[in-house]
Amino acid sequence: MGRRSYSPSPPPRGGYGRRRSPSPRGRYGGGGGSRGRDLPTSLLVRNLRRDCRAEDLRRPFGQFGPLKDIYLPRDYYSGEPRGFGFVQFVDPADAAEAKYQMDGQVLQGRQMTVVFAEENRKKPDDMRFRERRGGGSRFSDRRRSPPRRYSRSPPPRYARSPSRGREYSPPPKRRHYSRSISPRDKRYSRERSYSGSPVRGRSPSYDEPPRSPSRSPVKEGSPPYSEPRSRSPRSPVRSPGRSRSRSGEPGDYYRDVPQRSDGSASP
């Protein structure tokens, strides 16, 4: 609680000692929130545990000041945490303090590295583009064949957190935002749910929503991208009249009727 007097020592935007990103940009893209400001408010916390949650970061980081957001990126396809996260403060001074204090600290048995976020937030579109050209930029794990073109419909988050695909720390919703943050501040951001899915009265607890009773026949363990494309775009709806008389039409495409008998008939 004791807010230590933080000396107004603005972090040298040239680098807080060590900058491992020789990006020609050399500019803090605003860290998300600054946007024009010189002082970044977003911190990149590296070397997090795989099972580290936003809540785990909120507490230690929240003591330096009100947090605006915490985000733990996860692999889009595998859904695994990537081991780092973003902590965005409301006040850049708090961010600087937090970075100074937390950098090198051990969280959950891991020494995390806290630096200022640099690049701007990445949009899904950019992400896709990057994957495409980046090629094996991630790992050389080509086995994970990237979904070249999945028209739309994002890959199912493979049974993980059906509620929210990403890890986001819902702050303790107080009855009234007396202090700390004013409600008028953009309606307190989007503390509800980014999915756009109206969580009607669904408390943001960790309780898991009941899965749809009608489960898809797809294997759960199967990766999302293993979805076999439709064999043939045969429309489910067909002429209501009479189907093609299959008296003796050998070349008909519908040979699915006679299921393979013992593996004898196989062209």
Place this chain on the structure above:
DNA sequence: GTTGAGCGTT
């Protein structure tokens, strides 16, 4: 207007 597939993951 935003952005939840956010860079610095082995």
